[in-house]
Amino acid sequence: MAFVEINGLVKRYGALSIFEGFDLKMEATDRLVLIGPSGCGKSTLLRCMMGLEDIAGGQISLGGKEYIEGAEAGKMRIDAKIQKDVGMVFQHYTLFPHLSVLGNLCLAPTRSRGMKKAIARDKAMELLQRFGLADRADFYPSQLSGGQKQRVAIARALMLDPKLMLFDEVTSALDPELVNEVENTMQDLANAGMPMMIVTHDMHFARNIATKVVFQERGKVIEAAAPDELFGNPQQERTRDFLRNVLHING
Amino acid sequence: MNYEFNWFYVQKSLPDLFDGLLVTLQLTLWANAIGLVFGFLVALGMMSKIKLITWPLTIYIEFFRCTPALIQLVWFFFCVPIIFNVWWSGYFMGILALGLNLAAFNAEAYRAAIQAIPHSHSDASVALGLNAFQRIIHVILPQALILALPVLITNGIGIFQQSALVALISVEDLMYQGRYISTQTFRPIETLTTVALIYFAVSFPVSQAVSYIERRTKRLLAN
Ligand SMILES: Nc1ncnc2c1ncn2[C@@H]1O[C@H](COP(=O)(O)OP(=O)(O)OP(=O)(O)O)[C@@H](O)[C@H]1O
Ligand SMILES: [Mg+2]
Numbered sequence: 001m002a003f004v005e006i007n008g009l010v011k012r013y014g015a016l017s018i019f020e021g022f023d024l025k026m027e028a029t030d031r032l033v034l035i036g037p038s039g040c041g042k043s044t045l046l047r048c049m050m051g052l053e054d055i056a057g058g059q060i061s062l063g064g065k066e067y068i069e070g071a072e073a074g075k076m077r078i079d080a081k082i083q084k085d086v087g088m089v090f091q092h093y094t095l096f097p098h099l100s101v102l103g104n105l106c107l108a109p110t111r112s113r114g115m116k117k118a119i120a121r122d123k124a125m126e127l128l129q130r131f132g133l134a135d136r137a138d139f140y141p142s143q144l145s146g147g148q149k150q151r152v153a154i155a156r157a158l159m160l161d162p163k164l165m166l167f168d169e170v171t172s173a174l175d176p177e178l179v180n181e182v183e184n185t186m187q188d189l190a191n192a193g194m195p196m197m198i199v200t201h202d203m204h205f206a207r208n209i210a211t212k213v214v215f216q217e218r219g220k221v222i223e224a225a226a227p228d229e230l231f232g233n234p235q236q237e238r239t240r241d242f243l244r245n246v247l248h249i250n251g
Numbered sequence: 252m253n254y255e256f257n258w259f260y261v262q263k264s265l266p267d268l269f270d271g272l273l274v275t276l277q278l279t280l281w282a283n284a285i286g287l288v289f290g291f292l293v294a295l296g297m298m299s300k301i302k303l304i305t306w307p308l309t310i311y312i313e314f315f316r317c318t319p320a321l322i323q324l325v326w327f328f329f330c331v332p333i334i335f336n337v338w339w340s341g342y343f344m345g346i347l348a349l350g351l352n353l354a355a356f357n358a359e360a361y362r363a364a365i366q367a368i369p370h371s372h373s374d375a376s377v378a379l380g381l382n383a384f385q386r387i388i389h390v391i392l393p394q395a396l397i398l399a400l401p402v403l404i405t406n407g408i409g410i411f412q413q414s415a416l417v418a419l420i421s422v423e424d425l426m427y428q429g430r431y432i433s434t435q436t437f438r439p440i441e442t443l444t445t446v447a448l449i450y451f452a453v454s455f456p457v458s459q460a461v462s463y464i465e466r467r468t469k470r471l472l473a474n
Binding site: 047050051052080083084086087088090092093094096097098099107108111112113140142153156157160 | 369371372374375377378379380381382385389390393394397470471472473
């Protein structure tokens with residue numbers, strides 16, 4: 001059994017159908033990058049994995065554990081326990097503005113995991129050190145740059161020791177000159193062996209960080225391959241069209 | 252005007268006025284305690300999708316916002332004992348009426364603040380494994396408090412002034428003492444001017460602080 005297995009996922013927003021039986025596999029050594037046209041359901045897929053959305057059917061397993069509960073059709077949701085094993089960083093800044101950087105990092109571990117304050121603090125400082133953000137520990141989010149905010153958000157998710165990290169266009173809201181520091185942090189994390197699912201519009205970054213790239217369109221996987229193959233020698237016509245368009249726009 | 256000023260009596264009655272001020276401040280603090288806590292709960296209730304919760308709360312809010320504070324106070328003092336067959340002091344009824352009045356206004360301030368918190372914060376809270384209660388206490392409440400703080404303080408200081416109404420139900424607050432002393436000594440101008448100045452001296456710095464606090468909170472919550 002693969003590390004992540006999504007089988008027959010069905011997701012609808014009212015009458016709008018996003019997935020009608022979506023399948024995806026990922027190994028623990030994988031960094032999976034999802035690409036595809038706007039509105040094809042990349043964010044929705046990550047949100048389903050994170051347990052942020054109700055789903056209408058399907059199975060999701062992580063590390064050999066099934067995470068679907070509630071058999072009633074249309075009312076299924078990923079078991080909230082998956083939130084213990086998965087961390088997510090969003091496109092929008094989601095640091096809590098009333099808490100310092102340290103406060104943001106320590107909130108969930110101390111409140112929902114019962115971690116001792118002093119231990120959480122040490123762990124947070126260690127992470128911030130590693131990210132080169134130790135001198136920002138007592139800053140408030142409003143005093144940070146966008147890139148720093150996103151890196152703190154990554155550190156905040158790592159505080160809970162996730163087995164899988166999800167990134168949904170975490171650099172899209174950033175000024176171009178700040179994109180690098182965030183991508184570098186993600187690359188460091190990848191080098192340390194963290195399994196990741198990444199949604200990005202930055203094809204250059206996708207090619208560098210991915211072990212596997214998935215091109216999806218209209219709720220289906222069109223093509224999935226190693227980055228050099230998918231970008232260098234795409235097999236599907238639709239993949240070629242898509243890449244031609246984005247690479248043309250990206251320059 | 253052939254009124255001869257005589258501040259001697261005012262000086263003599265200052266201790267009584269300060270006793271009154273103490274009662275006024277107590278009323279204000281208790282009413283604010285109710286207004287801050289109950290107001291937040293009402294605001295949370297108003298966000299519910301269940302009509303059975305939002306309906307009574309809407310009626311409560313609109314009733315207190317659309318009737319004079321004076322009638323609310325007098326109604327509590329005279330009608331609650333008859334309807335519920337209880338007898339509570341004017342002091343207690345004053346706190347209750349002022350507190351509920353303030354909570355109705357604060358609930359609106361909280362509601363606007365809660366709606367201004369980005370929805371993504373609630374996604375992030377779930378992703379961090381915080382349950383609904385932890386999210387309300389540690390993510391929503393503090394942000395709502397900070398966002399609404401300028402309005403909450405303005406409402407709170409308004410209640411400090413409105414509290415003068417309790418003199419009408421014989422609570423010995425600053426207003427009551429002022430009227431009592433002015434009739435006893437026949438020095439209305441000196442006494443009542445002093446009373447007004449005391450109200451002003453407390454309110455003014457607070458209302459000045461609000462714009463400063465507003466600037467600070469805006470900066471903190473800037474994204
Ligand atoms: N809460 C919602 N209610 C209704 N429709 C939604 C909701 N969220 C997303 N959608 C719709 O579902 C579809 C897929 O959205 P999704 O955000 O997953 O796309 P995406 O692939 O992430 O696109 P993008 O690249 O623009 O971020 C879109 O058509 C979107 O309008
Ligand atoms: Mg998206």
